[in-house]
Amino acid sequence: RMSHVASVALERAQRERVLRQNEKKFRMVVENAQPVTFMIDRDGTFLISEGEDLEPLGLEPGEVVGKSVYDVYANNPGLIEAVQRALDGEYVDEKVKVEGLIFDVWYSPFHDDEGAVAGVIGMATDITERRQAQKELREQKEVLQTLFDNVPGMIALIEDGELQMINEHLKEVLGWSEEALDGPTDLLERCYPDPEERQRVLSVIEEAPDEWTDEQPKTKEGNRVDTTWKNVHLPDGRTLGIGVDISERKARERELRDSN
Numbered sequence: 496r497m498s499h500v501a502s503v504a505l506e507r508a509q510r511e512r513v514l515r516q517n518e519k520k521f522r523m524v525v526e527n528a529q530p531v532t533f534m535i536d537r538d539g540t541f542l543i544s545e546g547e548d549l550e551p552l553g554l555e556p557g558e559v560v561g562k563s564v565y566d567v568y569a570n571n572p573g574l575i576e577a578v579q580r581a582l583d584g585e586y587v588d589e590k591v592k593v594e595g596l597i598f599d600v601w602y603s604p605f606h607d608d609e610g611a612v613a614g615v616i617g618m619a620t621d622i623t624e625r626r627q628a629q630k631e632l633r634e635q636k637e638v639l640q641t642l643f644d645n646v647p648g649m650i651a652l653i654e655d656g657e658l659q660m661i662n663e664h665l666k667e668v669l670g671w672s673e674e675a676l677d678g679p680t681d682l683l684e685r686c687y688p689d690p691e692e693r694q695r696v697l698s699v700i701e702e703a704p705d706e707w708t709d710e711q712p713k714t715k716e717g718n719r720v721d722t723t724w725k726n727v728h729l730p731d732g733r734t735l736g737i738g739v740d741i742s743e744r745k746a747r748e749r750e751l752r753d754s755n
Contacts, residue, residue: 531598531619537582537612539564548621552594568593577602581615596623636660649722649738651679653700658683659733668722668740670715686712700726700736721745 531546540563545556559567568574577587581602588601602617649665651658658679666676669686676682687693696710711719721742727735 530621532617533619534614534616535564535578535582536614539578539582541567542614543616546619548598548619551596551621551623578615581617582612584612590622591619596621598622649724649736649740651700651736651738653697653734653736654732656697658697665738668714668720669712685715688713700724700734 531548532543533541533545534543536542540561541559544554544559549556549558564578565575571591571593574591574593577589577591577600581587581604584604586601586603591598591600598619599622600617600619602615604612605614605616607613647664649668650660650662651665652660661679661682666682669682671682671685676685683693683696687696699710710722710724712722714720720740721744722738723741724736724738727737729735
C-alpha cells in the first residue's frame with residue numbers, strides 16, 4: 496500500500512509538472528504573439544488579455560484581466576453581441592471595429608467537464624492597414640476602369656502574364672458586349688483559343704515595349720479582326736496594351752492589291 500501511495504503521488508507530481516510546463520509554454524506564446532489573445536469566463540470577466548495588437552488600443556497586456564468585458568467595451572454593442580453569442584455556444588468569426596481600428600476576431604466557447612459553456616477564448620488581429628490598402632486598391636481600380644471605359648480605343652491591362660482588365664470598346668470591337676464573360680482571362684481565351692497562340696500574344700505584349708504589333712483576335716462570330724497594338728510598360732511592372740481596329744484599312748489595302 497505504501498508503494499502504491501508513493502506511485503500515485505509521483506504520477507500526480509509528474510502530471511502537475513507537465514501541466515505547469517505546458518502552461519508556461521502557452522503563456523510564452525500568447526504573451527509574445529502579435530494578435531490579441533483573450534479568455535473570458537461565463538460571467539464576462541477577462542482571464543487573459545495578451546498580444547502586441549493591444550498597443551494601438553492604448554492597452555497593456557493583462558490590463559483588463561479581472562474586469563468585465565461588458566464594462567470595458569460598454570460603448571461597443573457589436574463586440575458585446577459577438578461575445579454573448581459565443582457564450583451562448585456559437586462559434587463567431589467576424590470583423591469588429593474598436594476605437595477606429597478594424598480587427599478580424601474569432602470567438603470560440605469552451606466547456607466545463609459537464610459540457611456547459613464555461614467561457615470564451617478568442618483571438619483578434621488588427622487588419623486596419625490591410626483593409627485600408629484594399630480600399631485604396633479598389634478605388635484605384637475603379638478610377639482606372641472609368642478611364643478605360645471612356646478612352647476611344649481598345650485597352651488591356653496585363654500583370655504577371657495574365658489579362659487583368661479590359662475596356663468596353665475592346666469588347667465592342669470583338670462583339671462580346673451582349674454576352675457575359677467570366678472575367679478578362681475568359682475574353683483572352685475566346686479570342687485566342689489555341690494556348691500557344693495565347694501565350695505568344697501575352698509575351699509580345701509584355702516583352703516588346705517599343706514595337707507596334709499586328710494581331711488578329713477572334714471575334715464572337717468566329718472571324719478575325721485586324722488590330723494594331725502599342726505597349727506601355729508602367730512603373731509598377733504592369734503593361735498596358737493600347738489597340739486600334741484597322742480592319743477597314745486592311746480591307747482597302749486588299750481591294751487595292753486585288754484591283755492591280
